[in-house]
Amino acid sequence: MKYCSTCGHPVEQRIPEGDNRHRYVCISCEEIHYQNPRIVAGTVPVWEGKILLCRRAIEPRYGYWTLPAGFMENAETTVEAAMRETMEEALAEVVVDGLYSIIDVPHINQVHMFYRASLKDGRFGAGEESLESRLFDLADIPWGEISFPTVRKTLELFVEDVKNDSFGVHIDDIRRPMSATSKTG
Amino acid sequence: MKYCSTCGHPVEQRIPEGDNRHRYVCISCEEIHYQNPRIVAGTVPVWEGKILLCRRAIEPRYGYWTLPAGFMENAETTVEAAMRETMEEALAEVVVDGLYSIIDVPHINQVHMFYRASLKDGRFGAGEESLESRLFDLADIPWGEISFPTVRKTLELFVEDVKNDSFGVHIDDIRRPMSATSKTG
Ligand SMILES: [Zn+2]
Ligand SMILES: [Zn+2]
Known part of the structure; x- marks a missing residue:
């Protein structure tokens, strides 16, 4: 995953506030893109x-x-x-x-x-x-x-x-x- | 989902060849973005x-x-x-x-x-x-x-x-x- 599926801007990997795992987070709209089994x-x-x-x-x-x-x-x-x-x-x-x-x-x-x-x-x-x-x-x-x-x-x-x-x-x-x-x- | 998470271009909804369901497909790189439970x-x-x-x-x-x-x-x-x-x-x-x-x-x-x-x-x-x-x-x-x-x-x-x-x-x-x-x- 390189881009935000909601707004098209790049995502980065970081641990969101209140979370304890790295997630793909959009650098523009801040949406967190979870990945699950x-x-x-x-x-x-x-x-x-x-x-x-x-x-x-x-x-x-x-x-x-x-x-x-x-x-x-x-x-x-x-x-x-x-x-x-x-x-x-x-x-x-x-x-x-x-x-x-x-x-x-x-x-x-x-x-x-x-x-x-x-x-x-x-x-x-x-x-x-x-x-x-x-x-x-x-x-x-x-x-x-x-x-x-x-x-x-x-x-x-x-x-x-x-x-x-x-x-x-x-x-x-x-x-x-x-x-x-x-x-x- | 509006944009391709791989290349950042828009996606469209269509039935890929050999499939029978509408999927999000990238208009540029053609990647099919499946969504699952x-x-x-x-x-x-x-x-x-x-x-x-x-x-x-x-x-x-x-x-x-x-x-x-x-x-x-x-x-x-x-x-x-x-x-x-x-x-x-x-x-x-x-x-x-x-x-x-x-x-x-x-x-x-x-x-x-x-x-x-x-x-x-x-x-x-x-x-x-x-x-x-x-x-x-x-x-x-x-x-x-x-x-x-x-x-x-x-x-x-x-x-x-x-x-x-x-x-x-x-x-x-x-x-x-x-x-x-x-x-x-
Ligand atoms: Zn975004
Ligand atoms: Zn694409």
Whole structure:
């Protein structure tokens, strides 16, 4: 951020009065431009005991498998965001069964939230950001080609919970850089 | 938003190629300036069966009682944000017991998250944004002077769960305008 989005004059970094953090503050109109984490919302879509994954048609992680998920938009709820992303990326209508995982990723200022979901009628496809979508048996999840640590973590938790037939809400965080963990798979 | 925060030229609202929503796009450098919901994180701080509430020293809702909560900052987790806000507003160190409520408030582009917590040593006070802090018996919660609908909802759920001695994670949303509900007392 270099310029004030309200008046177009330059901003500087300083600690505003009564605050304890550096903020971008406009040198002309004095507006404080706060920056906050973003939510990524998605689903774990299930159909007849299989999980629907999408193969990414965009960077980062082009060609890798992911759960359908993306940035939450203004004016929607987290559930709506998760359902919308599932429709956009996997062309699948889902019924949401419950919140499943919340994974903080503080070094990239994101919070990832996944909902458990069931395909409504078994139909799915490849949205514009996907090369393909496919239903995987839990034993056949392509662990070596998973897109992101939060997706991997959520899938690991899910496989474990299916074994135990018990689905709680999982709170976790991933603090190491994505580039490091994404190579361990 | 009127000006591009990257180059200082004006922005216009249009639907970028491959998108389906209006965005602020710079007419000069073409950067797309996305806007996303913000997370408000807080705690339900308990000590010897009582709940710690803070009376707000700032607008909006000056003088009303609230759970300690505030906007999550970059580079922290939701738990860290909730603990930080509890320290800032109630001068209380807490141990977090678990996620309690996630309440979407789509008309103001916010997601509120509250964690169940216990005071570490029973000490608390009034931070700069609080007139005072006080421990309330559940029977004495000042329902007529609660600050925000998400705080009211979380307190209602908590009182109910204490009765049943069962604390799950509650997902909910509040869609009506705050100004309407805040008058119902
Ligand atoms: Zn300005
Ligand atoms: Zn620009």
